[in-house]
Amino acid sequence: xxxxxPDITQYELNKExxxxxxxxxQEQDEAxxxxxxxxxNSADISTILYELDTEGCKWVxxxxxxxxxxxxxxxxxxxxxxxxxxxFEPEELVPYIEEMDSxxxxxxxxxxxxxxxxxxxxxxxxxxxxxxxxDLLHYEEDVAGGLMAKELxxxxxxxxxxxxxxxxxxxxxxxxxxxxxxxxxxxxxxxGKVSLKRMLLARAxxxxxxxxxxxxxxxxxxxxxxxxxxxxxxxDLDAVPVVNVQNKLVGRxxxxxxxDVITEQAxxxxxxxxxxxxxxxxxxxxxxxxxxxxxxxxxxxAGGLVAAxxxxxxxxxIEVIPALAxxxxxxxxxxxxxxxxxxxxxxxxxxxxxxxxxxVGRRLLKVLLVALLNGLLLAAFLLLxxxxxxxxxxxxxxxxxxxxxxxxxxxxxxxxxxxxLDKFNINPALASGPFITTVNDILGLGVYFTVAxxxxxx
Amino acid sequence: xxxxxPDITQYELNKExxxxxxxxxQEQDEAxxxxxxxxxNSADISTILYELDTEGCKWVxxxxxxxxxxxxxxxxxxxxxxxxxxxFEPEELVPYIEEMDSxxxxxxxxxxxxxxxxxxxxxxxxxxxxxxxxDLLHYEEDVAGGLMAKELxxxxxxxxxxxxxxxxxxxxxxxxxxxxxxxxxxxxxxxGKVSLKRMLLARAxxxxxxxxxxxxxxxxxxxxxxxxxxxxxxxDLDAVPVVNVQNKLVGRxxxxxxxDVITEQAxxxxxxxxxxxxxxxxxxxxxxxxxxxxxxxxxxxAGGLVAAxxxxxxxxxIEVIPALAxxxxxxxxxxxxxxxxxxxxxxxxxxxxxxxxxxVGRRLLKVLLVALLNGLLLAAFLLLxxxxxxxxxxxxxxxxxxxxxxxxxxxxxxxxxxxxLDKFNINPALASGPFITTVNDILGLGVYFTVAxxxxxx
Numbered sequence: 001x002x003x004x005x006p007d008i009t010q011y012e013l014n015k016e017x018x019x020x021x022x023x024x025x026q027e028q029d030e031a032x033x034x035x036x037x038x039x040x041n042s043a044d045i046s047t048i049l050y051e052l053d054t055e056g057c058k059w060v061x062x063x064x065x066x067x068x069x070x071x072x073x074x075x076x077x078x079x080x081x082x083x084x085x086x087x088f089e090p091e092e093l094v095p096y097i098e099e100m101d102s103x104x105x106x107x108x109x110x111x112x113x114x115x116x117x118x119x120x121x122x123x124x125x126x127x128x129x130x131x132x133x134x135d136l137l138h139y140e141e142d143v144a145g146g147l148m149a150k151e152l153x154x155x156x157x158x159x160x161x162x163x164x165x166x167x168x169x170x171x172x173x174x175x176x177x178x179x180x181x182x183x184x185x186x187x188x189x190x191x192g193k194v195s196l197k198r199m200l201l202a203r204a205x206x207x208x209x210x211x212x213x214x215x216x217x218x219x220x221x222x223x224x225x226x227x228x229x230x231x232x233x234x235x236d237l238d239a240v241p242v243v244n245v246q247n248k249l250v251g252r253x254x255x256x257x258x259x260d261v262i263t264e265q266a267x268x269x270x271x272x273x274x275x276x277x278x279x280x281x282x283x284x285x286x287x288x289x290x291x292x293x294x295x296x297x298x299x300x301x302a303g304g305l306v307a308a309x310x311x312x313x314x315x316x317x318i319e320v321i322p323a324l325a326x327x328x329x330x331x332x333x334x335x336x337x338x339x340x341x342x343x344x345x346x347x348x349x350x351x352x353x354x355x356x357x358x359x360v361g362r363r364l365l366k367v368l369l370v371a372l373l374n375g376l377l378l379a380a381f382l383l384l385x386x387x388x389x390x391x392x393x394x395x396x397x398x399x400x401x402x403x404x405x406x407x408x409x410x411x412x413x414x415x416x417x418x419x420x421l422d423k424f425n426i427n428p429a430l431a432s433g434p435f436i437t438t439v440n441d442i443l444g445l446g447v448y449f450t451v452a453x454x455x456x457x458x
Numbered sequence: 459x460x461x462x463x464p465d466i467t468q469y470e471l472n473k474e475x476x477x478x479x480x481x482x483x484q485e486q487d488e489a490x491x492x493x494x495x496x497x498x499n500s501a502d503i504s505t506i507l508y509e510l511d512t513e514g515c516k517w518v519x520x521x522x523x524x525x526x527x528x529x530x531x532x533x534x535x536x537x538x539x540x541x542x543x544x545x546f547e548p549e550e551l552v553p554y555i556e557e558m559d560s561x562x563x564x565x566x567x568x569x570x571x572x573x574x575x576x577x578x579x580x581x582x583x584x585x586x587x588x589x590x591x592x593d594l595l596h597y598e599e600d601v602a603g604g605l606m607a608k609e610l611x612x613x614x615x616x617x618x619x620x621x622x623x624x625x626x627x628x629x630x631x632x633x634x635x636x637x638x639x640x641x642x643x644x645x646x647x648x649x650g651k652v653s654l655k656r657m658l659l660a661r662a663x664x665x666x667x668x669x670x671x672x673x674x675x676x677x678x679x680x681x682x683x684x685x686x687x688x689x690x691x692x693x694d695l696d697a698v699p700v701v702n703v704q705n706k707l708v709g710r711x712x713x714x715x716x717x718d719v720i721t722e723q724a725x726x727x728x729x730x731x732x733x734x735x736x737x738x739x740x741x742x743x744x745x746x747x748x749x750x751x752x753x754x755x756x757x758x759x760a761g762g763l764v765a766a767x768x769x770x771x772x773x774x775x776i777e778v779i780p781a782l783a784x785x786x787x788x789x790x791x792x793x794x795x796x797x798x799x800x801x802x803x804x805x806x807x808x809x810x811x812x813x814x815x816x817x818v819g820r821r822l823l824k825v826l827l828v829a830l831l832n833g834l835l836l837a838a839f840l841l842l843x844x845x846x847x848x849x850x851x852x853x854x855x856x857x858x859x860x861x862x863x864x865x866x867x868x869x870x871x872x873x874x875x876x877x878x879l880d881k882f883n884i885n886p887a888l889a890s891g892p893f894i895t896t897v898n899d900i901l902g903l904g905v906y907f908t909v910a911x912x913x914x915x916x
Contacts, residue, residue: 039673043692047812169659177696178655196654197636201627215497233721234501236714238635238696255713256694259720263691266724267806273731274802274890275795282807286827290835293799293828297836300795304788305843311784318780325776325783326769329790329899330762336794337733337758337892341751344732348725349740354505366744373748378755385763432732434795441787 018051025056033063042071050080050283058087070099073108082111090119098124101176102132103149103257109133110141136251144228145221147261148242148251151175154182155208157191162204164194179239182249183212190241190249192216218243221250226265229258230352269347272427275300275434296434303438307445314449317456323391324452327399328445334378334403335410335444336437342367342414343431350418350428364415371411379404398455402448409447410440476509483514491521500529508538508741516545528557531566540569548577556582559634560590561607561715567591568599594709602686603679605719606700606709609633612640613666615649620662622652637697640707641670648699648707650674676701679708684723687716688810727805730885733758733892754892761896765903772907775914781849782910785857786903792836792861793868793902794895800825800872801889808876808886822873829869837862856913860906867905868898 017036024032037045037060045064049057049072061069061084073081073096085093085108097105097120109117117137124130132150139145151174155164164181180193192214202211218241219228232240232255242251271279275296280289311318318325383400387393417436418428475494482490495503495518503522507515507530519527519542531539531554543551543566555563555578567575575595582588590608597603609632613622622639638651650672660669676699677686690698690713700709729737733754738747769776776783841858845851875894876886 041675041693043694165658168655172655172659177653195635196658197626197630200623200654200658201630217499233714233717235499236501238637238713255696255717256691259691259713259717262717262720262724266720266727267809269724270727270731270802270805270890273728274798276799276802280803281810282803282821282824283812286824286831289803289824290828290831293796293832294835296799297792297795297832298839300791301788301836301840304785304791305847307787308784309847311787312781315780315784318776318783322773322776322780322783323770325780325786326766326773327762328783328786329765329769329903330759332787332790333758333762333892333896333899334755336895337755338751340732340892341734341754344728344734345738345740345747347728351725352739354741363740366740366747369744370748370751373744374751374755377748377752378759381756382759389763389767432728434791434798437794438791441791445787 018048021048022052022056025052025060028059030063033060037064042068043075046072046075049076054084054087057084066095067099070096070104074100074104078107078111081108085112090116091123093120094123097133098126098129101149101151101174102129102136103147105129105133106136110137139221142225143221144219144223144225144242144253145251147225147228147257148221148253150251152182152241152249152252153178154184154188154249155194157183157185157209157212159208160204161199161202161206161208161211164199164208165204177239177254179254181208182216182241182252183208184249188248190216190218190243190247193241216241218247218249219253220245225261228253229261229265232258233262268427269429272429273432300434300438303442307442310442310445311449314453317449317452321395321452321456323395324398324449327386327395328448330382330399331402331406331444331448332441335406335440338371338374338407338410339414339436339440340432342371342411343418343428343436346415346418347428347432350422360419367411367415368408371408374411375404375407378407394455398448398452401455402444402451405447405451406440406444409443413440413443476506479506480510480514483510483518486517488521491518495522500526501533504530504533507534512542512545515542524553525557528554528562532558532562536565536569539566543570548574549581551578552581555591556584556587559607559609559632560587560594561605563587563591564594568595597679600683601679602677602681602683602700602711603709605683605686605715606679606711608709610640610699610707610710611636612642612646612707613652615641615643615667615670617666618662619657619660619664619666619669622657622666623662635697635712637712640674640699640710641666642707646706648674648676648701648705651699674699676705676707677711678703683719686711687719687723690716691720726885727887730887731890758892758896761900765900768900768903769907772911775907775910779853779910779914781853782856782907785844785853786906788840788857789860789864789902789906790899793864793898796829796832796865796868797872797894797898798890800829800869801876801886801894804873804876805886805890808880818877822870825869825873826866829866832869833862833865836865852913856906856910859913860902860909863905863909864898864902867901871898871901 021033021036049060052060061072064072073085076084097108100108109120121130121133124133136145136148136150151171153168153171153175155167168178168181178196180195181199182190183192183194184190192212193216194208194212198211217231217235217237219231221242221244228240231237232253238255240253241249242253244250276292277295278288278292280292379400382403383396386396386399414431414436417431421431422428479491479494503526507518510518519530522530531543534542555566558566567578579588579591582591594603594608609629611626611629611633613625626636626639636654638653639657640648641650641652642648650670651674652666652670656669675689675693675695677689679700679702686698689695690711696713698711699707700711702708734750735753736746736750738750837858840861841854844854844857872889872894875889879889880886
């Protein structure tokens with residue numbers, strides 16, 4: 001959706017301005033609000049609305065022109081918007097929906113209960129738009145069909161430049177950013193594209209057939225959004241046409257939507273890697289934040305309790321050689337680090353799949369070699385240092401041998417877990433989080449005390 | 459740089475095709491290479507080159523038309539390109555540089571030793587381009603000036619649409635993607651922009667002054683690349699003009715470059731969070747991968763050794779109550795998880811800075827509240843479970859009290875560390891990695907055994 005460009009950019013949006021604004025809301029000072037928010041970018045207005053209470057929001061929102069309001073709605077965070085829009089009567093919502101591109105309209109409507117959704121769609125005056133929306137509602141959110149907008153400029157291959165410019169004029173207000181004009185035949189089959197630049201430089205009479213570029217990258221409606229993002233990134237596309245199985249042109253995905261996909265992926269991955277189970281921000285309520293953090297903490301503790309029970313079997317060993325306990329943190333920490341490192345490398349390959357990926361066998365072999373190399377180096381390092389620290393040679397041996405095995409085991413776990421999760425369509429980033437560390441803690445201690453038990457044959 | 463759009467997209471680039479290609483390289487079968495790579499997107503050709511040995515690469519590369527070769531060079535990974543380009547004589551490189559946009563040319567030249575760089579620039583025939591390149595070489599890589607290209611279309615506010623179209627025609631081959639025409643006055647001060655769409659729909663005689671949009675978001679040359687990315691993302695911009703301190707228009711940043719910035723950020727963050735110290739991929743050599751992983755593993759082990767020495771002071775306690783050792787993993791694991799969670803939430807706020815951010819004081823208060831809440835809940839949970847596991851009440855008390863304090867401490871560490879690192883312009887993601895876990899392990903054990911020592915007053 002087109003962005004009105006603000007003369008006051010976000011830097012002027014400071015606390016003072018916000019305070020004055022909140023005061024104005026208190027005093028219902030319409031004049032001030034109108035004048036001070038005039039020309040401010042809708043993205044900035046949405047950040048301001050976050051700072052107001054619900055009816056404050058609603059009041060300010062209603063002072064905005066409809067077109068602006070529609071932009072603001074598209075800018076709002078999903079969860080904020082869901083509740084905010086709930087406060088609208090269906091007929092109140094209609095004018096804003098009518099101002100939106102089909103993809104944005106669908107995003108807003110999908111958040112609402114089916115009944116209200118239908119009520120709004122039924123009231124839309126623009127038949128074409130409601131057809132668009134109903135069509136888009138069928139697609140999963142995370143595939144190309146769920147990302148695309150129906151609004152685009154297409155030209156029949158038999159048209160002239162003049163006819164095409166006429167079409168652009170007709171569609172001008174529906175399609176805010178054009179990028180390219182897509183060329184189709186009478187059956188709407190995608191044949192190619194013409195950049196606006198070429199149209200601008202071509203003579204009016206020129207036939208599109210003589211102008212268009214027949215090498216166009218397109219994606220299919222069912223393609224996964226992450227794959228769409230990869231393709232647009234790889235080929236530096238600012239828009240990509242979407243086709244159905246018969247290669248009919250059905251929509252268009254623009255880069256701004258893909259940028260959001262990429263950013264959301266990164267944030268989701270970070271949360272999984274750090275064991276946060278909901279999409280929380282620092283600004284959320286204390287209760288929401290702690291609730292999002294508890295699950296993995298409890299799971300981690302459960303792991304700790306399993307470890308405790310397991311260690312119970314070695315009470316005697318620890319009694320005889322308390323020094324065994326001293327190196328437990330070293331063993332668990334190294335296991336954890338190795339595991340996270342391994343899984344993170346797999347994560348990266350999963351994020352940027354190579355066209356010519358090696359066989360799983362060869363990949364595991366490589367992991368094994370790296371693990372052997374690092375394991376040996378670290379064990380040797382440890383052997384040396386712990387000896388210098390003056391511990392008895394038997395303990396030194398136990399610690400070093402255990403560590404070597406822990407490195408091997410953790411590498412294996414860290415490599416296999418994300419691959420398995422990915423197979424089952426679970427986000428593999430989960431494997432770089434508390435999960436793998438907990439497992440590695442237990443396995444590591446298992447190895448450590450087994451080795452100790454054997455070497456000391458207590 | 460403009461992407462030729464392939465009719466065979468990446469899906470056809472499979473192992474079989476690669477094998478046939480490699481064979482053709484063996485047999486120096488020029489005809490096959492030329493014909494099979496004709497019309498293939500340069501991004502795809504670059505992925506193919508990764509699979510060939512150095513002289514194989516060079517040989518195939520030399521079969522490509524110069525324009526294509528320039529595209530391929532811009533597509534290659536920095537480290538691969540650096541070595542590949544080394545094999546060029548300066549005069550060999552010149553034609554490819556001359557085909558590139560100034561920003562891409564600078565990226566390639568910056569990787570080469572200053573001397574070769576100068577030799578190439580000296581040989582450039584296009585004076586304007588060499589001026590551009592010399593100018594861009596001054597900027598840091600990670601600021602707007604280092605991201606921007608000098609190529610752009612600008613129109614004087616006094617021009618007509620016709621004059622502007624003439625300018626576009628003149629610049630057509632230098633500026634592959636236009637997006638908007640930037641409007642300046644006689645002093646080159648940025649006044650606004652006109653979208654191509656508007657130009658296309660306007661009558662030829664129309665004055666730019668009557669057509670242009672004076673609300674344009676611009677960035678300054680010294681702005682940090684991450685801030686540029688945030689702005690383009692927030693306002694859904696596909697290109698942003700870059701101005702100097704006098705607000706003179708000096709360049710333009712396009713969305714494709716920013717998409718790369720965003721992706722690289724995410725990857726760098728993942729590597730820091732998982733304690734990998736170099737930019738490695740699964741496809742890198744065994745030696746490179748293990749070298750990238752060793753540093754943090756060693757640091758982690760060093761931490762483990764500190765912990766071991768520290769625990770040495772409590773040998774007696776462990777001897778008397780070996781059960782104390784059983785709960786060490788639980789304490790360290792929970793400390794680690796809490797720390798990572800806390801720092802990850804801070805990371806998110808640092809990545810998406812709010813315009814109206816709360817004071818550090820209030821933020822820390824919130825963190826404290828969350829920590830108190832989770833600490834109490836977890837400690838209570840532990841108290842219950844460990845009692846049920848049949849451990850003596852004193853140990854249960856020690857473990858629970860210790861855990862509560864560990865949660866508080868780890869939350870504090872996890873919150874403060876990234877904020878401090880950020881202050882010193884170190885990537886705060888470092889704080890979500892092995893670093894914070896190692897520190898928390900030691901602190902956690904410290905708390906645990908101090909509590910034990912006091913309660914048992916051994």
